[in-house]
Amino acid sequence: MSDPIYCDQAATSFPKPAAVIEAVHEALSGHSASPGRSAHRYSLSASRIVFEAREVIAELMGQEDSDRVSFGLNVTQALNTALLGFLRPGDHVLTTSMEHNSVMRPLTWLAESRRIEVEAVPVPARDPVDPREFRSRLRKNTRLAVVNHASNVTGVIAPIREIKAALDGVPLLVDAAQTAGVLSLAPVLDSADILAFTGHKSLLGPTGTGGLWVRPGLEVEPLVRGGTGSRSEREEQPGFMPDALEAGTPNTHGLAGLAAGVRWILETGLDRIRAHELDLTRRFLDGLAGMDGPTWYGPESADFRVAVVSINLAGWSPSDLALALDREFGIMTRAGLHCAPRAHRGIGTFPTGTVRFSFGWFNTAGEVDRVLAAVDELARRSV
Ligand SMILES: Cc1ncc(COP(=O)(O)O)c(C=O)c1O
Structure with missing residues (x-):
């Protein structure tokens, strides 16, 4: 048999650029202290890794304020954080028939346990979703729409700007799992209010990396609360981004790899x-x-x-x-x-x-x- 051919990039990207592997290795061997927790040199260099990862992701997104980017394990965790941290009992949420279970399962759970009404706009088999389908379903209690930027089944790209225009001001959560690292996110963030991404697909980072961008002025309650290394005198979770959504020691070496992947993308174009x-x-x-x-x-x-x-x-x-x-x-x-x-x-x-x-x-x-x-x-x- 000739060389194997990997055609499962939508699940996770392979191979990774050599720079990604080197960055993970270097972070693990050189700076594997806890970031943001101590003032010693190893902790500071780990903090720098996390800071640089945040900066380079913000650059890819065309955003100046990298503090609006919080890191987590993957897009599934980011989507759960956004959905559970934003929706309230009695809210109506619009989504589409193309969503991944990382959207549908938390929404189904919210519908069953938190009185959230969920309505899925049908997406035609051969065409992108028609934004007018959102407008006609808006209700007084519609609090959020959640849409993937591209489907992991058909690959269809959603018209994010037109969907946002049809929403009449209702916040829009975008699942960018299949597009971050391939399509420009800057124009998407002109329309999206929250964007969830995963690090291991087209961003070319290791598994165990991902995150959430939240528009300034919008608040998402944390899914997990705990140590952040900031405001340690208080027993309440800090309210400011990114600490609000980043409890617990982060995946520093994974973020080093993610940053290298994003840098590689920026250099390649x-x-x-x-x-x-x-x-x-x-x-x-x-x-x-x-x-x-x-x-x-x-x-x-x-x-x-x-x-x-x-x-x-x-x-x-x-x-x-x-x-x-x-x-x-x-x-x-x-x-x-x-x-x-x-x-x-x-x-x-x-x-x-x-x-x-x-x-x-x-x-x-x-x-x-x-x-x-x-x-x-x-x-x-x-x-
Ligand atoms: C559109 C979409 N959303 C969510 C996910 C979940 O990604 P992850 O497993 O990285 O959380 C995937 C990937 O499988 C996806 O394609």
């Missing part, structure tokens, strides 16, 4: 990364279109999607197809429902799901061609 991923996506979609057997989901044009393409192949279950791709061709994909059952209901692929191919900077056109050849071979075998 978001435009170049996006252009490369668009090329790969177009190449893959064009190749599929020339074959008998595959059905693919989401927008016809790559311009409306990130580099995520879900398919089914006549005669194959998604799990058998993913297994054959891995075992016979060394091609790694993800089969099933991708933690987004409602999205699969919307595109008609529930309960078996699809096989998802997702590409990143380190994938090549040659790899896409090998993936297409493998899909073609398996398509012929099934008939």
